[in-house]
Amino acid sequence: MNEPAFRRARSAEAKQARQDAILEAARTLGRRHGIRDVTLTDIATAVDMHKSALLRYFETREQIFLELTAEGWRQWSSDLRGDLRRRERATPAEIAAVLAGTLATRPLFCDLLAQAPLNLERNVSMESVRSFKLTTLGEVELIGAELTRLLHLTEQQILDTISTATGMAGALWQMATPGARLRELYTSDPRLGHAIVEVEPRLARILTALLTGLGAPSAATA
Amino acid sequence: MNEPAFRRARSAEAKQARQDAILEAARTLGRRHGIRDVTLTDIATAVDMHKSALLRYFETREQIFLELTAEGWRQWSSDLRGDLRRRERATPAEIAAVLAGTLATRPLFCDLLAQAPLNLERNVSMESVRSFKLTTLGEVELIGAELTRLLHLTEQQILDTISTATGMAGALWQMATPGARLRELYTSDPRLGHAIVEVEPRLARILTALLTGLGAPSAATA
Numbered sequence: 001m002n003e004p005a006f007r008r009a010r011s012a013e014a015k016q017a018r019q020d021a022i023l024e025a026a027r028t029l030g031r032r033h034g035i036r037d038v039t040l041t042d043i044a045t046a047v048d049m050h051k052s053a054l055l056r057y058f059e060t061r062e063q064i065f066l067e068l069t070a071e072g073w074r075q076w077s078s079d080l081r082g083d084l085r086r087r088e089r090a091t092p093a094e095i096a097a098v099l100a101g102t103l104a105t106r107p108l109f110c111d112l113l114a115q116a117p118l119n120l121e122r123n124v125s126m127e128s129v130r131s132f133k134l135t136t137l138g139e140v141e142l143i144g145a146e147l148t149r150l151l152h153l154t155e156q157q158i159l160d161t162i163s164t165a166t167g168m169a170g171a172l173w174q175m176a177t178p179g180a181r182l183r184e185l186y187t188s189d190p191r192l193g194h195a196i197v198e199v200e201p202r203l204a205r206i207l208t209a210l211l212t213g214l215g216a217p218s219a220a221t222a
Numbered sequence: 223m224n225e226p227a228f229r230r231a232r233s234a235e236a237k238q239a240r241q242d243a244i245l246e247a248a249r250t251l252g253r254r255h256g257i258r259d260v261t262l263t264d265i266a267t268a269v270d271m272h273k274s275a276l277l278r279y280f281e282t283r284e285q286i287f288l289e290l291t292a293e294g295w296r297q298w299s300s301d302l303r304g305d306l307r308r309r310e311r312a313t314p315a316e317i318a319a320v321l322a323g324t325l326a327t328r329p330l331f332c333d334l335l336a337q338a339p340l341n342l343e344r345n346v347s348m349e350s351v352r353s354f355k356l357t358t359l360g361e362v363e364l365i366g367a368e369l370t371r372l373l374h375l376t377e378q379q380i381l382d383t384i385s386t387a388t389g390m391a392g393a394l395w396q397m398a399t400p401g402a403r404l405r406e407l408y409t410s411d412p413r414l415g416h417a418i419v420e421v422e423p424r425l426a427r428i429l430t431a432l433l434t435g436l437g438a439p440s441a442a443t444a
Contacts, residue, residue: 036341036344092435114393115340117393117396117397117400118258118336118337121400121404122400122401122404126404126407129404129407130407130411130414133408133414133417137414137416137417140416157431160424160428163390163393163394163397163419163428164386164390167393168385168386168389168390168393170393171336171339171390171392174339174340175339175385178339178343179344181348182343182348182351185348185351185352186355189352191356191359192352192355192356192359194359194381195359197385205378205382206382206386209382209432209433209434209435210428210431210432210435211431211435212431212434212435213430213432213434213436213438214431214435216431216434216435216438
């Protein structure tokens with residue numbers, strides 16, 4: 001505990017720099033190959049560390065990607081709210097277009113959204129899940145405030161809307177990105193035309209219908 | 223080729239029986255532990271075979287589960303259409319309830335729906351994917367005929383509806399089934415109340431709004 005203050009600061013700084021480098025390597029590899037194919041060894045190699053040294057910074061491969069998922073939520077929410085805040089009023093179709101557009105331009109986040117409940121949340125400590133959930137629920141609340149201002153949705157309708165937006169962004173992205181081998185199959189066999197999925201227009205149509213229906217009197221009383 | 227006919231028949235029968243036993247073991251293990259945690263070795267052990275012998279019947283672990291996903295589509299589609307066919311007319315809320323109810327009562331199928339595009343389709347031969355896709359697209363067409371009769375949807379709206387129903391059934395099921403450890407976390411920390419997801423009511427609400435919105439004039443022209 002006699003460590004001089006400047007040395008502690010320098011070591012904290014070095015630690016932060018190392019953590020940032022690990023996250024940046026995971027981001028780059030995830031974007032290039034898809035999350036499923038990136039191992040802890042790949043990330044360690046990219047930052048020129050031993051796997052055991054890397055595990056002093058993060059619990060598991062999954063914690064690294066869960067950290068990137070939380071970051072994705074914060075950045076998406078910030079962009080989305082920035083757009084919505086500038087509008088005095090908006091139709092369901094306009095809001096759907098903003099939701100779909102801000103999600104579809106974040107392929108790594110879409111990949112992570114599908115992987116998080118299936119794989120990531122299940123291979124980290126309880127404290128990591130708690131912190132991740134608190135981040136996402138906090139962003140949901142902030143997004144909800146903007147949606148309520150524009151569309152007068154109830155709390156339940158906000159949860160339904162945001163879970164459809166993020167759930168379908170994840171699911172559609174996985175369908176739309178089947179790898180080169182399957183894409184070739186889908187385009188070469190005319191019977192498989194409907195297996196080809198485009199994320200943004202489909203997500204925009206689904207969310208337009210959802211938000212329109214939430215505002216319709218029959219849905220509210222159903 | 224001089225094998226007597228009765229012997230060929232018996233051997234074909236034995237092969238079929240073996241295949242059925244493998245699928246049944248995978249079904250049981252998948253229901254009990256969730257697909258992600260079932261290995262090829264688990265399945266081989268359950269049917270008392272060597273892994274190498276099992277691989278004479280199926281290409282990979284993923285092909286076994288993709289086969290069960292195709293079976294899930296046929297059975298779900300059959301039940302769903304059986305229900306819809308008995309109705310002369312139906313509101314969006316009624317159709318949504320049938321879609322949500324027939325999906326939520328099939329936990330194994332919901333698990334498989336999320337796993338298929340992420341993991342299963344990527345670890346089998348092209349011919350297995352082609353056959354799987356033709357099965358699902360065939361069922362989508364059959365379901366679509368019933369939906370069109372009741373709600374006058376376009377082909378694109380049918381694809382959007384069924385992909386939302388199956389995509390969200392998969393995504394919500396994964397969120398609703400986080401394992402005992404995480405469920406304990408969600409129920410013990412009052413700040414995490416919104417992390418608890420109930421598949422059927424949420425799916426029914428989302429599909430009610432979606433189908434209501436698809437029928438609204440503003441959505442049709444959006």
